[in-house]
Amino acid sequence: MSETETGPAISVSDIRCGYDETVVLDKVSFEVSTGEVFFIIGGSGCGKSTLLRNMIGIHRPQAGSVNFFGHPFEQDDIDARRETLKRFGVLYQSSALWSSFTLRENVALPLEEYTELTKREIEEIATLKLAQVGLTGFEDYYPAEISGGMKKRAGLARALALDPQIVFLDEPSAGLDPITSRKLDELILQIRELFGTTLVVVSHELASIYSIADRVIMLDKSEKGIIAQGPPRELAQNSRDPRVTEFLRWRDRVDVPSDE
Numbered sequence: 022m023s024e025t026e027t028g029p030a031i032s033v034s035d036i037r038c039g040y041d042e043t044v045v046l047d048k049v050s051f052e053v054s055t056g057e058v059f060f061i062i063g064g065s066g067c068g069k070s071t072l073l074r075n076m077i078g079i080h081r082p083q084a085g086s087v088n089f090f091g092h093p094f095e096q097d098d099i100d101a102r103r104e105t106l107k108r109f110g111v112l113y114q115s116s117a118l119w120s121s122f123t124l125r126e127n128v129a130l131p132l133e134e135y136t137e138l139t140k141r142e143i144e145e146i147a148t149l150k151l152a153q154v155g156l157t158g159f160e161d162y163y164p165a166e167i168s169g170g171m172k173k174r175a176g177l178a179r180a181l182a183l184d185p186q187i188v189f190l191d192e193p194s195a196g197l198d199p200i201t202s203r204k205l206d207e208l209i210l211q212i213r214e215l216f217g218t219t220l221v222v223v224s225h226e227l228a229s230i231y232s233i234a235d236r237v238i239m240l241d242k243s244e245k246g247i248i249a250q251g252p253p254r255e256l257a258q259n260s261r262d263p264r265v266t267e268f269l270r271w272r273d274r275v276d277v278p279s280d281e
Contacts, residue, residue: 028091030055030187030219031076036085038068038075044083045071047245051238055186058213058220058233060253063240064268069223070114070191072240076221077111077189078102089187107135109187110180114195116172118164124151124175125160131182150178154208170201174208181212187219188212194226202226206233227269239265 031053038046045068053059061069074080076087078094087094094105110131118127128147132138138146148160154174164172173193180188190209194202206229212218224230230237230253238250241264249256249265257269 029053030057030090031221032086032088032091033076034086034088036072036075036087037083038071038080039083044245046240049085049240049246051247051250053219053221055219056213056217057235058209058222060230060234060237061221061223061240062225062230062237062253062268064225064242067240067242068245069225069240073189073191073221073223077109078106103135107183108185109189110183110185112173112176112180112188112190112193114192116164116176118172118175118179120164123161123163124156124167124178127164127175128179128182131179135183146182147178150181151175153181153212154178168201170197170205173197173205177205177208177212184216185218187221190220190222190224192223192225194224194229199228202229203232209233230269239268 029052033052034050036046036049037044038049049072061072063069071080075082081095089105089108092105094102118124119130122130125144125147128150129143132143132146136143151157151160154177156171156174156178159167159171164175167175177190193205193209197205209220209222210233213220222229222234234253236251237253237256238247239256240246241248248262249260253269256265260266260269
């Protein structure tokens with residue numbers, strides 16, 4: 022797949038997600054534009070993380086398709102799937118750092134798995150990625166020796182190790198104080214501006230949604246699908262669906278920010 026591909030970065034078409042006989046989401050369709058900060062939002066149990074796991078290949082959809090740059094991910098053979106996986110990174114909710122590895126060793130893992138670079142080259146890139154997220158000087162620290170916010174940054178550095186075109190973030194602000202959360206939001210925007218990265222964020226944090234989301238889709242448990250999509254401010258101000266306005270206007274008792 023060439024770097025000159027046009028069209029949406031991600032296209033999800035009529036996807037059905039679930040576990041055994043339980044259907045969590047059905048007939049879900051949406052697109053994510055290249056360079057967009059796109060949020061998947063909704064209340065607890067609506068299927069946000071389930072959708073994410075189906076998009077990144079942890080689970081296979083029961084029906085429908087997930088396309089990256091026009092290429093159907095679920096139809097890939099092993100080699101093609103491996104190439105597709107190199108095109109995106111993932112920041113998991115828990116950061117998922119190996120406790121027995123230093124931060125540099127954690128960031129080096131995808132480079133060791135997917136490239137043929139020398140050990141020295143890998144160490145240099147891992148050091149650079151940690152610097153890009155503000156962790157210069159912490160390369161030889163272990164996860165237990167750093168704060169929760171720093172763990173999120175280290176996890177993000179690992180997600181960026183292969184210079185992916187798309188980064189998925191699962192509840193990146195979970196467990197963080199408001200100041201640390203805001204700094205992480207600022208870092209996400211910096212990554213988009215510097216590298217043109219497409220970012221897909223699962224979150225229910227209104228401060229983050231209003232601060233950095235270009236567009237959102239809102240999932241609903243009872244509907245098993247999308248009940249709203251668009252810029253968050255427009256949805257909060259104009260939606261006639263009380264489920265949407267209640268979530269976006271009052272869930273965390275914040276006022277809807279204006280564009281001024």
